Amino acid sequence: MKKVLVTYYSRTGNTAEMARMIADGLVDKGLEVILKRVEEVNMDSITEFDGFVVGSPNYFGTMAWPVKKFVDESVKFFKKLDGKAAAAFTSEGMIGGGGDLVVLDILKAFLIHGCVVQGLTSAGHFGPVAVGKPDERIGKEVAVLVEKFAALVERL
């Protein structure tokens, strides 16, 4: 059984809600899923996972610093995550706030780890971008991400 880490930082609860939706969806697809706040991830466990789904609120057009701290500390396992799958999502306060930049910055970090990422043709192109509390649009986007990501993890 493939094993996936869904991890996130959240202050208002919006990014946390997206993380739960994604984790629930991936469990339904038959994956083993660990859902944790970034502050609580045991870094020494990360090489056990076949894939990573990482979420952050949009703070100044990129990931919040606790997510960046998690990413920076993962350097301990540089070259050990090569070929694993990665995906990202974000939540922001307004349209035009740069949410796509946050998603891309997270993906960029996992590409540097040698991970594999896939774009989405029928949702936020790089990953779901919630504006405020996750709504019906986000429900659909999460469903697309879950389906594509579960398939990618299985194929790799």
Next chain:
Amino acid sequence: MKKVLVTYYSRTGNTAEMARMIADGLVDKGLEVILKRVEEVNMDSITEFDGFVVGSPNYFGTMAWPVKKFVDESVKFFKKLDGKAAAAFTSEGMIGGGGDLVVLDILKAFLIHGCVVQGLTSAGHFGPVAVGKPDERIGKEVAVLVEKFAALVERL
């Protein structure tokens, strides 16, 4: 009197409408404004301008090719636009489509020209991003851009 070029590519008319709104606003601020489609700009005239406002629909997360052609051909005046003001705007079909990336890619090109850009604290952070036909939200964002850009052109 400071002179500004507002130029854009548009197929559906949405980006063209934003361009007209911006040009009208800048005229109201007392600037001399030339409004032209990118295909019709006389490249040899670009050093006459004190500022540039450039718009493109979001095509694959960056500017449409006719806008890129305009940018590429402006290399003829590399180092001659140094210190002039620049701003950007975009129009896209859906939230999460990456509109901020388009705006940033246009700004990136003008930064390479040595231009000066300013972010916006009460609108799309890097420039207006319309979702479909420009609506009331875009009217407000354009007003913010116009005010900030006109002031920047005057100060430089």
Next chain:
Amino acid sequence: MKKVLVTYYSRTGNTAEMARMIADGLVDKGLEVILKRVEEVNMDSITEFDGFVVGSPNYFGTMAWPVKKFVDESVKFFKKLDGKAAAAFTSEGMIGGGGDLVVLDILKAFLIHGCVVQGLTSAGHFGPVAVGKPDERIGKEVAVLVEKFAALVERL
């Protein structure tokens, strides 16, 4: 036999040379490779490919307009490239010229097409970035890209 398109724009010949190195490497890995300038690609053939490797010189921090034109016209096959592999490379005149941005902008476009991309841990993180004429460093980077990309195409 998996089939890959290696396509590029080149004016000075540096990007063309990288394209040939990549195409040769992929042939050695047992793939069927079509190598063409972007201006000469028959767009109606692109759904036949299992993967795309796209190169551009760095013009103003993103791809040259003929490459963007190729990308824009590929919208005709939007949703038809879903799940295929993509990679990118660039050539620029100087260190700090923004070559990584060019590679990422090309990858961004193929992510919007639903393609799958992989980062590199022992080369330019997103794809090879030549500074001037491709040198020994680029030879090594191309070898890394070829190995990872051929394996990715086979796995998908």
Next chain:
Amino acid sequence: MKKVLVTYYSRTGNTAEMARMIADGLVDKGLEVILKRVEEVNMDSITEFDGFVVGSPNYFGTMAWPVKKFVDESVKFFKKLDGKAAAAFTSEGMIGGGGDLVVLDILKAFLIHGCVVQGLTSAGHFGPVAVGKPDERIGKEVAVLVEKFAALVERL
């Protein structure tokens, strides 16, 4: 007398050395300069400055987390830095490591603050990118940044 904050994070000392070079240059241009590690900046003092020059090593293609923490905490003064000048620089281990992305991510954050930034036509386009220990090339790039930034601060 205009007052500028030069702040940075550094572990190996390379980014710190760039910060000192920039601070020295700005003092020579007649500006009052405060040079501090990001961890030591008194956030309540930041509205006193007319400009910010921020440096970070390249960690996973964006700023190191202590720099992001500094940026995130500056939200306390959102809209209070509007119209001030900003610039950025980075240090990385290898060519093609994505240093331009780090510089742009820092600039993006200050654009969101409403700051004004200028590109450079005769240096790393968005700001100096050192590869390893700052060398003669970086000395020249720092000189270009210092001259442009000092002039921008005076004009705004």
